[in-house]
Amino acid sequence: MKKYLGPLNRENPILVQVLGVCSALAVTAQLKPAVVMALSVTVVCALSNLIISLIRNTIPPRVRIIVQLLVVSFFVVMVDMFLQAYVYDVSKMLSVFVGLIITNCIVMGRLEAFALSHKPLPSLMDGLMNGLGYGLVLVVVGSLRELLGRGTLWNIRIMPQALYEAGYLDNGLMILPPMALILIGSLIWIFNRKPKNAR
């Protein structure tokens, strides 16, 4: 089990491998879309890892990228259609970014680096954990930005009214795109600092 936990920590796809940054910047202005995006990527990443791993011995290496793309697109379109049918509100909120999961480097990166050369079950776990590692960062950044930018979490007011009466203002910069870059940049910095006892 322990060997799969890397993506949540020292091998985090966003913070250490610096993959999937585009969507992480785009959907983290609020918590709710960040969570749904995290779940969607996790589902797509885990299932396409599983499928690619199942058919890995039949894939001609010369066209493997095309095959991967096909499988990823299949799951992304499926997820999009299911969101529209069953959680219509959220699918409206995420709009184009669900479709853009197809180009998320984490998904394809895991297919190339792991699923093509490992058995189905480990591949499923690997995809799951990488999706969750991505989701973790989205949730952290999404919470920070929504809390400091709007004073709410999941659209529920957290900052007490008294604070506003005392002169506190929501930081409008938090919900603008540059702040996502600064926050994720800071997280990457914190995560990649050298431990004190390192050589």
Added chain:
Amino acid sequence: MKKFSNTYIFFYLGGLVFAVALLLSLAALGLKPKQEVNRQREKAVQILKAAGYDAADKADAVRLLGEVAKARTSPAGREMYDIHCADGSDGIVVYVDGKGLWGPIWGYVVMDESMSEIKGVVFFHKSETPGLGANIVEPEFEHRFDGKKLRDANGHFVPLRVFKGGGHADDPHGVDAVSGATITSRGVENMLSQSLKEVVQ
């Protein structure tokens, strides 16, 4: 490593594409009715909400809308409804559409019978940025339009202006924009002025 012939690759990809296309088409066909119901229901709920109804019972919204509103089209071909509002007054609903930053935006404006004051609005968007432009669909933004005037003292049509810092109590034609979404806000402004111009004379 195994060697794959061109024929194998050709048929392998062909088969895979066919399988994926088949599955997706089946899923699309299977889910379409449900998506369509969602859209109709969403639309009915939103129009009712703008007219002051508390449409908490979503499943019933389409039927309720049919009871209180009568559809018609404006001379310019715009979708309109004569609606009986929740507060007992009669009003007019007009469909408005325009462009946001990334794609189409549209909505419904509920006005009083003389088309001089807005009672409520609802907006939709296809692909505005989540958390920024997409916030035009938030009730908090939509309520900024309540009570805004569409005519000046002489009864002439005055387009609403949506801008940062707008919406002062003494400005009946100005609305505060969505912060971080200048272009989407401008899109809302253009959508309202152009669509309502056709209807409000």
